[in-house]
Amino acid sequence: MFSGQLFVFFCVFVLGSVVGSFLNVCIYRIPLGQSIVYPASHCFKCITPLRWYHNIPIVSFVLLHGRCAFCDEPFSWRYPAVEALNGFLYCLVFHYARFSAVSLVLFLFVSILVVVAFIDIDHQIIPDVITLPGIVIGFICSFALPWVSWVDSLLGVLIGGGSLFCVAFLYELLAKKEGMGGGDIKLLAMIGAFCGWRVILPVVFLSSLLGTMVGVPLMWARKRDSGMALPFGPFLVFGTLIYLFWGDILVQWYLSFFYI
Known part of the structure; x- marks a missing residue:
């Protein structure tokens, strides 16, 4: 029984890593x-098309020692890292949703x-070419998700995009410079479309906390001022993934401080 479950998760990981190879593209x-x-x-150096066996996720990178099979040009470690990351995320999705329409939606989302x-x-x-269609797809998928209705999805778009727009507008008004790009606003709107309006506040809180934990030491290490540009999108993504898979545990942990 246990070995059968491991095999299923292995197959899910392989699926995720194969999709991850396309994500690299x-x-x-x-x-x-x-x-x-x-x-x-x-x-990218010799322009030689790669054979199918040069594109086996993770495995080909290891067997070829991270280099082109034709000209020996080194490839970035990011390629197998993205493949492994997407495979891991697919396993998390499958752990929570198993074989269901929800899994398909979450595979796409992550x-x-x-x-x-x-x-x-x-x-x-x-890029808008990702987030704008993503908002529409998230809203359509809300009809297949058990935890979010189409109303919740629509409110997620409005509150997610609207809240960051207000923050960006106020920052620019007070600081006289742009502090948050429109891409972040559309990204949070897309997250709201997939997850509903209730996730917006926790995701923004987690993302801001993570951004502070990473950004402040980074600025100190580089001896840069507080105006150093730091993309907020990855923190929004990380905050969303944390809340998506461990949100209930975090909420229960937080509420435990108020139990008598």
């Missing part, structure tokens, strides 16, 4: 305005979040 090409379908995967996070890390942008 999206992360690289979408900010450049390139097609995510054509041309096929190739080495993969979108992975793409958004890494693009924002690399380019400090969150």
Whole structure:
């Protein structure tokens, strides 16, 4: 019985890592305005198309020692990392939702979040081509999710996007400079579309806490001032994933401080 469960989770991890290989393509090409379908995967130095056995997630990277099979150009460790991360997230989704329509929706959602996070890390942008369709898809998926109605989803879009818009507007008004991009606003609106309006406050709180914990030491280490640009998208993504999988545990832990 236990070995059977391990095999199922292994298959889910493989599925996630295969999708993660495609996510690497999206992360690289979408900010450049390139097609995510054509041309096929190739080495960026010698432009030689990779064979199918050079594209086996994680395994090919290990067997080829992280280098191109044709010109020996080193590949970034990010490729297997994204594949493994997406596989791990798929296993978490399957642990909570098993075989259901909910799993399919959450597979899509977490993969979108992975793409958004890494693009924002690399380019400090969150492309509208991801978040705007994501808002629509999240609203449509609300009809298949048990914890969010279409009303909750719509309110999530309005409250999620509206709350960050107000924060960004007030910051720009007081500081006389832009502190939060429109991509973050649309990202939180998309998160609200998938998860409903009730997650907005906890996600913003977790994201801000994580941003502070990472940003302050980073600025101190780099001896930079408080105006150092730090993409907020990855923290929104991380905060969403934490709340998505462990939100109930965190709420119970927080409420335990008030029990007599």
